[in-house]
Amino acid sequence: MTCILLVEDDDVIRKTVSMALGRYGYQLDTAADGLSGLEAFRGGGHDLLVLDVMLPELDGISLCRRVRESSQVPILMMSARGDSLDVVSGLEAGADDYVVKPVDIPVLVARIRSVLRRAAAPAEPSGGPSSSEASSGVLRFGELSVDPAALEVRLSGQLVELAPTEMRLLLEFAAHPGIVLERATLLREVWDYGWDGDSRVVDLCVQRLRKKIGADLIETVRGFGYKLRRS
Incomplete structure (x- = not known):
């Protein structure tokens, strides 16, 4: 059973969301402040974190950063x-997605399912460079190597840790090197958004990815979207 850690200081929201997600078959652990949430996270066993932004003791954004220091577990912000x-x-700070308050439970569940799908089954590129590395499954773009089967990314030989959404985004770029991908396309293919998509999640995830693999590999095509340089 999927276990979710919900960190929310509002008692009514925390209990309401917990009961609702329980009816959808999720197991819930809860915390009412950021420090308790961090302690609960360190206890392990959670498949996804749902963090409120405004939390006592340690705010949700700081909590997200602390989690990202040691884990790539999917994170949804409220x-x-x-x-x-x-x-x-x-x-x-490293969150994979967000929902707005007041929380619409069907939207929250849809976001949770989308994030968990990205974490559990990253899409394997259908294309890529035609090289001996590509034929063996490893794609190379300059000093960057991407192994879709092993879900490993290396830069100059060093392993790069990516969050699930960052991995899927990179795999989508790697499947179409040199081709401009519009934000709407990335929302659909990476975030599973055929609705209510916010292009900021694309832009900010691209920013995070650039910091990890190099700023020059992903080119911004103004007015259209992004493309991965072939080399």
């Missing part, structure tokens, strides 16, 4: 509607 800065800060 933010009050209209708090654009919170959304951006959460995604920059």
